[in-house]
Amino acid sequence: MSDLTAGSYAPPQTLFVAGASGDTGRAVLRLAESRIPTVRALTRSGEKRSMLHQAGADEVVVDNLLDPDDLGSALADVDAIISTVGSTLGDIRSADRFVDGAGTRALVDAALSAGVDTFCMESAIGVGDDSSNPLATVFNTIIGPIQAAKADAEAAIRDASFRHVILRPGVLTDGPRTDIATIAETESDIHLWGTISRADVARVLLAALVTPAAQNNTFETISVPRPMADVSNTTWEFPTGAHNTEKIPISVAHKS
Numbered sequence: 001m002s003d004l005t006a007g008s009y010a011p012p013q014t015l016f017v018a019g020a021s022g023d024t025g026r027a028v029l030r031l032a033e034s035r036i037p038t039v040r041a042l043t044r045s046g047e048k049r050s051m052l053h054q055a056g057a058d059e060v061v062v063d064n065l066l067d068p069d070d071l072g073s074a075l076a077d078v079d080a081i082i083s084t085v086g087s088t089l090g091d092i093r094s095a096d097r098f099v100d101g102a103g104t105r106a107l108v109d110a111a112l113s114a115g116v117d118t119f120c121m122e123s124a125i126g127v128g129d130d131s132s133n134p135l136a137t138v139f140n141t142i143i144g145p146i147q148a149a150k151a152d153a154e155a156a157i158r159d160a161s162f163r164h165v166i167l168r169p170g171v172l173t174d175g176p177r178t179d180i181a182t183i184a185e186t187e188s189d190i191h192l193w194g195t196i197s198r199a200d201v202a203r204v205l206l207a208a209l210v211t212p213a214a215q216n217n218t219f220e221t222i223s224v225p226r227p228m229a230d231v232s233n234t235t236w237e238f239p240t241g242a243h244n245t246e247k248i249p250i251s252v253a254h255k256s
Helices: 023-032 046-055 089-094 099-114 134-159 198-210
Strands: 014-018 038-043 059-062 080-083 118-122 163-169 171-173 182-185 195-197 217-222 230-239 245-254
Touching: 014 023, 023 038, 023 046, 023 198, 038 046, 046 059, 080 099, 080 198, 089 134, 099 118, 099 134, 118 134, 118 198, 134 163, 163 198, 171 198, 195 198, 195 217, 198 230, 198 245
Parallel strands: 014 038, 014 080, 038 059, 080 118, 118 163, 163 217, 171 195, 182 245
Antiparallel strands: 182 217, 230 245
């Protein structure tokens, strides 16, 4: 198991948020606004420019990951990417490709060409081969094609040369930020189940950007209920400005 406590990276000077017009994406913008010098948001709709600026974006790029026009220019000078892209239930019935999969792969390819340092992806509990988690069974039953697309994207990210963090949250809520998060490495064979607010997911994603021990790992995360496993308390780093970080509490689930 990795040491999930040591060291910190400098915060990115330019952060690119894909899926910025979604609920989790806007939560990332709100948190990053005063902590990252330049926050660049991606949206498919030019009509959402004003909303994204109000949410905290310094710059807004209009492009479609499933039919990209110029992602290379969009990623110019970008140090890190947080991707919160996601399909809807309606997309399962109408789409032959999902932004979770093909769209994320396009973003990965562009990130490699642009020399991006770090890529953090919001995925979902149950993505991948392990179906022993009861919550995974529910997710895979309801949104199986989307889960498969996310698995494809996860594989592309792991195969890339940049640093990465893949975060698999439980059931997402619109509740307030609680600053409570329990994580479990997927390799630990601990399976979490429960809920977590999008605001808390945004906090963990931003922390993962600057916490070296989180890099190149895949985590499940929830806030409540507490997992049926031993939990230890540790700290991750969290960006507080262009060059500074602070420690925040994170709970780590592990076997006895």
